Amino acid sequence: MEIIKTAVAAPNIALVKYWGKRDNLLKLAYNDSISITLDDSVIFTKTTVGLSEKLKKDVIIFNGKKVEDEKIAEWIELARGRVAKKAPEIAEMGMLIVTKNNFPSSAGIASSASGFAALSEAFCACAKITDAKEKSIIARLGSGSASRSVIGGFSQWVCGRRPDGEDSYAVQLAPKKHWDELVDVIAIISSAKKKISSKEGMENTAKNSPLFACRLKEVNERIGRVQKAILKKDFESLANEMMRDSNSMHATALDSWPPVFYLNDVSREIIEETHKLNERGIVAGYTFDAGPNAHIICEKKNLQKVKNMLLKVKGVKKIICAGVGGGSKIVEGENKEFAKFVKKYLPK
Amino acid sequence: MEIIKTAVAAPNIALVKYWGKRDNLLKLAYNDSISITLDDSVIFTKTTVGLSEKLKKDVIIFNGKKVEDEKIAEWIELARGRVAKKAPEIAEMGMLIVTKNNFPSSAGIASSASGFAALSEAFCACAKITDAKEKSIIARLGSGSASRSVIGGFSQWVCGRRPDGEDSYAVQLAPKKHWDELVDVIAIISSAKKKISSKEGMENTAKNSPLFACRLKEVNERIGRVQKAILKKDFESLANEMMRDSNSMHATALDSWPPVFYLNDVSREIIEETHKLNERGIVAGYTFDAGPNAHIICEKKNLQKVKNMLLKVKGVKKIICAGVGGGSKIVEGENKEFAKFVKKYLPK
Incomplete structure (x- = not known):
């Protein structure tokens, strides 16, 4: 291969949700969203992009298997179009993508965010794009929420x-170290692929x-309150706003037609238990x-309380804890698995 | 007792929901609502009201037991105030109320609607009030949805x-016989008292x-569409509007703070199964x-299809079918149970 780059990126968890697109192809949201990029030492996608003129057709290897992926194919076209002027040689090369998640992709953890962030990070490195804004736009073309995962710490996707x-x-609201005490305790309830x-x-x-x-009106006001809560490290305010935003998003899903349900009885029990846990002060x-x-x-000092709460809820199958992460990044070194696929798919 | 009247009333099922009060004491809604009053031969509250100057304290007997009921006590005061000018002798008498439901009051079937409709019907008869508007207002003072149960057939509560x-x-949109083909198939999932x-x-x-x-904005537009669907007996339109209204109400409940959930996984399955059942045409x-x-x-011709659908859903404990009913009414004849309580509570 002429150019090979490997990147790692983690999912992010939105405190103010992206829900609703004003443009489907370009993945443009109706509202700003704010998220925490998670720690990529716990949960990550690792992606290697190889470019070669000899490769006549793009090849995508997902978790060790060649796949046909419409979303990635669409992204490749958009990403190529984007670099065509500045790096025309890149746009003309065939692409071999080898990508892997270290977490179950069907478990409802934002695998498209980490996936397209890692892919974009690697592709941008191939094209020598280092501008954070440009990287975020290229990631966004794959999946809206991926635009946030390229940024470390606390990230706001300005919908524009x-x-x-x-x-x-x-853009980054605050770096990882600003509020490194926060942790995302992920309770896996179901690893079944969601119906919708x-x-x-x-x-x-x-x-x-x-x-x-x-x-939309409420979210626009919420964005300011969540920005403030992050900058002031005001956990109580942050927690209240994020819970309300989640409820609001799921309420509009229920109000759509036909109605869409993502929460189940176990989710609901966790919501109720969290409110109980917060009765004597928001934790x-x-x-x-x-x-x-x-x-x-929660803050790390309250991690055990949260775990205890979740352990009481029947139907919680697994708990994953991830702190705040630093955003997508290039990793050096040879990728043996990738080399294997180069051998297989690259004509000599 | 000087005056004794017995009334029967059925619950009603709202197609456009009453959700949100602009006045708590007077039970004034933010929006108009539309309902079907159910058949009182299937499901009903039967209430006898006895008035006597000798009764110094009001007595309430609910399902055979003396109870202290704040809601009823509040209603008695308001109802008395309302008749004080036209029938001052009524307002000065003590009240013995004997009321009974033929269905589980904790099963989440609108027992307060049938309860206050029957109570108001009997009380109005005591006070010689026959005006439908006045009867509806007096029922409303007990429970907003009771204002609709005094009206037979298809009823719209104009919020004012x-x-x-x-x-x-x-007010009545259409009498029972206008669309007597409709039936309410009630699937009892839980008879546990709701938390909220x-x-x-x-x-x-x-x-x-x-x-x-x-x-509120959506409901105001929906009212016109549902009125039209009822007058034209357009089942498809009626079904779509009622489902959307239910979803909308539960969505706002989820959006409140802390969030309120009334639907559970079984409810959700019924929703999904209903959408499947409707795929080849709305039934x-x-x-x-x-x-x-x-x-x-559903319409009676599709009753078996609906029953079959519900029987497939695990968690449905009981099915009750009730057609369209004629509204609250006075029943003649002696009430032996009531006589027993007169003996017990009326001083000689």
Whole structure:
């Protein structure tokens, strides 16, 4: 291969959710969102991108197997278009992508965020793109939430207003070390593939939920409050806002047509138990993405309390703890697995 | 006793929900609601009201036992105040109320609607009030949804705008015989008393849900569509509107703070199964009050299909079928049970 780069990225957990696209192809959101990028020593996608003129067709290897992936194919086209002017040689080369998650991809943990962040990080390194804004835009073209995972620490995806998306990318609100005491306790309830993807769910909501307009108004006000809570390290305010935002998102999903449910009875029990835990003072905040699995954010000093709470809930199958991470990054060194696939797919 | 009247009333099932009060004491709603009053030969409250000057203290007998009931005590005061001018002798007499439900009061079927409708019907008969509007207002003072149960067939509670509630009462959209083919298939999932009463749930929503404003706007438009569907006997439109309204109400409950859940995994399965059943043409509409139990409205010709669907769902404990009813009414004849309590509580 002419150029080979390997990157690692972690999922992020949104405190203010991205829910609803104003542009499906360019992945442009209706509202700003804020997230914590997780610690990539716990949970990560590792992706190697190889570019070669000899490679006539792009090849995608996911968790060791060659796959046809429409989302990635679409992204490759968009990403190529983006670098065509500055690095035309890159745009003309075939691409071999070898990607792997160290966590179950079907477990409802944002694998598309870490996946497209790692892919974009590696691709940008191949094309010598180092600008954080540009990297975030390229990641966004794969998956909206991936725009945030390229940024470390506390990240805000500014949704922008332009139809071409040039003002739609993530910026850092605060680095990892600003509030390194936070931890995301992920309670795996179900590893079954969800019936309704987040893409479908959010499209349905934006199109069909009459409550959605009120959510957008509320979220716009919430963004400011969450920014402030992060900058002041005001855990109580952060926890309240993130829980309300999660409820609001799932409420609009329920209001879409046909209704979309991601929470189940176990999720609901965790919500109720978290409120009980918070009765004598806020120690935890829950949030749920497009699935039943719970993310409970707490400060490390309260980690045991949160674990104890979750252990009481029947139906919690596994607990993963991830702190705040530093964003996507290039890793050096040879990738043996990748070399194997080069041999197999690259014509001599 | 000087005056004794017995009345029977059935619960009603709201197709457009009453959710949120602008006045707690007078039970004034934020929005109009539309319901079907159910058949009182299947499901009913039977209430006898006895009035006597000799009775110094009001006595309430509920399902055979003397109870202290704040809601009823509050209603008695308001109802007395209302008749004080026209029938001062009534307002001065003590009241013995003997009331009974033929269905489990804790099963999440609107027992307060049938209860206060029967109580108001009997009390109004004592006071020689025959005006439907006045009867509906007096029932409303006990429970908002009771204002609709005094009306037979298809009933719209016009929420009104006046602070004194004089323009807030139910009117008949169509009589029972207009669309007698409809049936409410009630799937009892749980007879456990709900953790959060509908009173609390709706207060929380109106106060804390930012999505609530959007619901009110949507409901105001829905009322016109549901009126039209009833008048045209357009089942498809009726079913779609009622399902969307139920989802919208439960969405705002989830958006309140702390969030309120009435639906559980079984409710959710019934929702999903109903959508499947409707895939080849709309045959059923679901709606859920402040509890997990499902009300599936269908035309009688599709009753078996709906029953088959419900029988497949694990967790459905009992099915009750009730057609459209004629509204609250006075029944003649002696009530032996009542006579027993007269003996016990009326001083000689």
